[in-house]
Amino acid sequence: MTAAATAAVALVLIAGGLLTVATFADRERSSLDRELERRAQGPAGRAVRPAPEPGSLEVAPGPDGPGGGGPGPRDLLAESGSFVRVVSDGQVLRAAGDVPDEGLPTRSDPGFATVDAGGGRWRILTIALELPPGFGSLSEPMIQFGADAGPLESRIDSMQRRVALISGLGIGLTVILASLLAGPALAPLSRLRRSVAGVSTTRDLSRRLPEGDAGREVDELAHGVNEMLARLESSSSETERALEATRRFAGDVGHEVRTPLTSMRANLDAVRRNPSMPEAERRAVLDDVAREQEDLVAVLDALQALARGDSAAALPREPVDMAEVIDSAVEAARRRHPGAHVELTAAEGEHMITGWPDGLRLLIDNLIENAIRHGGERVTVGLERDHGTLLLTVGDDGPGVPAREREHIFERFTRGAQAGSSPGSGLGLALVAQQAQMQGGDVTVGDSPAGGALFTVRLPGA
Amino acid sequence: MTTEPLVLVVDDDEEIRKALERALRLEGFAVRVADGGHAALELVEQERPGVMVLDVVMPDLSGISVVSRMRARGDDTPICILSARDEVEDRVAGLEAGADDYVVKPFDIGELAARLRALLRRMPAGDGAPIRVGDLLVDPARRSVQRAGRHVQLTRREFDLLEELARHRNVVLSRGQLLEGVWGYDFEVDGNVVDVFVGYLRRKLEADGETRMIHTVRGVGFVLRA
Secondary structure, three states: OHHHHHHHHHHHHHHHHHHHHHHHHHHHHHHHHHHHHHHHHOHHHHOEEEOOOOOOEEEOOOOOOOOOOOOOHHHHOOOOOEEEEEEEOOEEEEEEEOOOOOOOOOOOOOEEEEEEEOOEEEEEEEEEOOOOOOOOOOOOEEEEEEEEOHHHHHHHHHHHHHHHHHHHHHHHHHHHHHHHHHHHHHHHHHHHHHHHHHHHHHOOOOOOOOOOOOOHHHHHHHHHHHHHHHHHHHHHHHHHHHHHHHHHHHHHHHHHHHHHHHHHHHHHHHHHHOOOOOHHHHHHHHHHHHHHHHHHHHHHHHHHHHHHHHHHOOOOOEEEEHHHHHHHHHHHHHHHOOOOEEEEEEOOOOOEEEEOHHHHHHHHHHHHHHHHHHOOOEEEEEEEEEOOEEEEEEEEOOOOOOHHHHOOOOOOOOOOOOOOOOOOOOOHHHHHHHHHHHOOOEEEEEEOOOOOEEEEEEEEOO | OOOOOEEEEEOOOHHHHHHHHHHHHHOOOEEEEEOOHHHHHHHHHHHOOOEEEEEOOOOOOOHHHHHHHHHHOOOOOOEEEEEOOOOHHHHHHHHHHOOOEEEEOOOOHHHHHHHHHHHHOOOOOOOOOOEEEOOEEEEOOOOEEEEOOEEEOOOHHHHHHHHHHHHOOOOOEEHHHHHHHHHOOOOOOOOOHHHHHHHHHHHHHOOOOOOOOEEEEOOOEEEEOO
């Protein structure tokens, strides 16, 4: 931009200079030409007279010539650097003044001409002499008025030099001014360019361009780029989070499977390597192995249920009576854990919702199982309707969930500090959260009236 | 009177603690267990175990930190790290911090027991005569190493490996020979603990841009040359 402005100014200066020089030269030359014309019409011109004798031409004698009376051509052309000649048919008949030594043509067309002669430049005005009838044996008589064009040319030359110098200075000044003025004017754009380059080299999408310290157009540009960066950043960080979650999940699965495999292997080796192990110890080892195997199966079941849940959104939904599902789940839990007290308090009648029955059963099973494993002795399951929403609650009288753990307890493979290494896949509550979300509801954890944990699932009614 | 060597098993998983406690007891060890890093550091002080089995990933204090703290207070109880196959970085960090060996979960109890028994056997002290190979000076009596006048800080197992190589300078030693001579493993073992420690030694001996002294002889083993 700076370069373009400078080029434009240079072009104008050069064109103006050339025009000035051309105009000056033209005026100088035409003033010389007018001077030559004036002389041709003046005494010097008139001094050339047809001679009294026919067939000859007399040129008035100069001061050095014979006779006298009136100024001769030499006087008239006394100014240095000018001459007058009479030529005819290539022959110089008479000449006066400062005639160049050689190179002056003895034939020339009527009118003005510029010739190089005698080491200088001359301007010549040639006039054809019209001899009165009877005079004429002379062929093509011409009179040439010449003037030395040297001083004129040198004036034009010096004019050219001055114009060139002024133009050069002008261009130089333009460059300096342009960089001085354009610098501040373009600085915001330069900063913008550097900032954008910074974003692309560091690949740091959290960077933002400076806004509000430049002109309106530049600020709007920066704002637009910043909005684009923000969108890019959020979409790339979402992808990054998803990838990170997947990586963490794969690592967690590895750890959850490897740990029971390690203790199983140690137990199996103990039996293998000690054939004479006491029977009681042998039984204890095998019981441990069986339980570890069950844990592994539970982890696999939960993983598969989670994977099914991820793809279950596409399954057809149907009307489900939640009261019936809960009743069945509580019965099953009582059979699985004969020692546990599971109470059910449900409002009368049907509690229909539209959903995925297997998923809803999985949700309730996992909540009850979680309460029995990590809670206390009594588990209370409740179902009530709050306007259009179904509230499913599972409470216990155990230690509860500390406030700081509540946020993370629904994440996969998260175990509360209280749970320690108590049994479980670490996936049960993650399954609950997944199912609640799929049914269009949510799950939260708080304190139960009995002092333990209270899980509340809200499901939109039919 | 109990003469069984004492093993301290440190793991945050109860099932693993229980299984290892029983299996190692049946292998003839006396076993103590700790469920975390802090408990392990306390028990080491109290019980002075002959060898330690240490899980790397623990929530309260990692196995790496346990190794570092023990070595920092001058405790050179042999330590065998338990790690998953994909926890390479943790395992490497543990060995670099001064652990002696590692096994990958799940592992064979017979092999773990054999390794522990070998780690329990203290290497006989050197004969005291410093060994010079080129600009390398290995002093078994003071357990110090200098390369071109520069003191090189080595963990115990690194020193043992370098001493073994220096005693057999210009002789190619197989991985099996090094496992037997340095770790006391006269049985087939899983893993590449020799290669890992050779890597550490090279890095420390060439820290100032010195020339390589421990060379790999492909298909055979390693050799120390000036």
